Amino acid sequence: xxxxxxxxxxxxxxxxxxxxxxxxxxxxxxxxxxxxxxxxxxxxxxxxxxxxxxxxxxxxxxxxxxxxxxxxxxxxxxxxxxxxxxxxxxxxxxxxxxxxxxxxxxxxxxxxxxxxxxxxxxxxxxxxxxxxxxxxxxxxxxxxxxxxxxxxxxxxxxxxxxxxxxxxxxxxxxxxxxxxxxxxxxxxxxxxxxxxxxxxxxxxxxxxxxxxxxxxxxxxx
Numbered sequence: 083x084x085x086x087x088x089x090x091x092x093x094x095x096x097x098x099x100x101x102x103x104x105x106x107x108x109x110x111x112x113x114x115x116x117x118x119x120x121x122x123x124x125x126x127x128x129x130x131x132x133x134x135x136x137x138x139x140x141x142x143x144x145x146x147x148x149x150x151x152x153x154x155x156x157x158x159x160x161x162x163x164x165x166x167x168x169x170x171x172x173x174x175x176x177x178x179x180x181x182x183x184x185x186x187x188x189x190x191x192x193x194x195x196x197x198x199x200x201x202x203x204x205x206x207x208x209x210x211x212x213x214x215x216x217x218x219x220x221x222x223x224x225x226x227x228x229x230x231x232x233x234x235x236x237x238x239x240x241x242x243x244x245x246x247x248x249x250x251x252x253x254x255x256x257x258x259x260x261x262x263x264x265x266x267x268x269x270x271x272x273x274x275x276x277x278x279x280x281x282x283x284x285x286x287x288x289x290x291x292x293x294x295x296x297x298x299x300x301x302x303x
Contacts, residue, residue: 083101083106083150084149085101085107085108086108086109086141086149086151086153086175087111088111089110089111089135089154089156089157089162090117090118090121091112091156091157094153095125098110098121098125098129102125102126109131109144110129110130111131111133111141112135118130118132135154135156135165136161136168138168138172141165141169141173146169146173149169149173150177151178151179152166152169152178153181154166154169154178154180154181155181159187162191163180163195166180166197167195167196168196170197178196179198179199181201181203182200182201182205183204188200230289230290231287231290232287232288233285233287234285234286234288234293234296235283236284236300236301237283238282238284238300239302241280241302242280242299242300243298243300244278244299245278245280246277246278247278248274248275248276249272249274249275249276252299254299255292255296255299256289257292258292260286261286263284264282264283265281265282
């Protein structure tokens with residue numbers, strides 16, 4: 083895959099390293115001379131393009147015509163939005179990903195402006211922290227969709243509202259789905275008639291903000 087990264091700071095350089103390790107063809111566009119010097123120490127020289135990412139000629143030199151993805155990750159939202167819009171409107175890049183530095187600007191980063199995916203770092207971090215604060219003892223196995231969804235594990239306690247009840251009789255919180263039940267050494271596929279027992283480990287897909295409600299269902303009140 084050909085990827086053009088606009089912005090060679092910590093985010094851009096780290097992303098470039100990950101993509102190169104994954105076998106992708108990348109170009110990093112960066113205007114600051116000191117940052118370019120650092121990039122040349124970390125990346126192949128052919129992967130670094132010095133110039134203003136808002137200049138169409140620089141983007142052409144970076145190979146944007148052949149890019150399947152453009153990732154705009156500078157520290158200035160106005161620059162990110164301009165480049166993202168240009169990548170889509172002028173160069174018809176199939177997928178455009180843009181960094182949002184200030185959550186107040188997130189409303190601008192929409193498909194209408196050429197942005198397929200807007201990554202709001204501050205908002206994402208805040209949500210992850212809030213989620214961890216509310217999870218109590220629930221075990222998070224993996225986070226999906228930038229932290230919006232998690233795969234979680236919870237053991238059913240004796241006396242919990244769900245203990246002794248069939249799955250179909252439970253009021254499972256909206257945004258939560260049982261994926262599997264581990265009983266002893268056996269993995270069961272949850273069905274409507276499956277009766278939950280104390281000691282069962284429930285693997286569930288949980289949307290952010292619903293973990294506490296699910297925990298109340300599976301733990302002793």
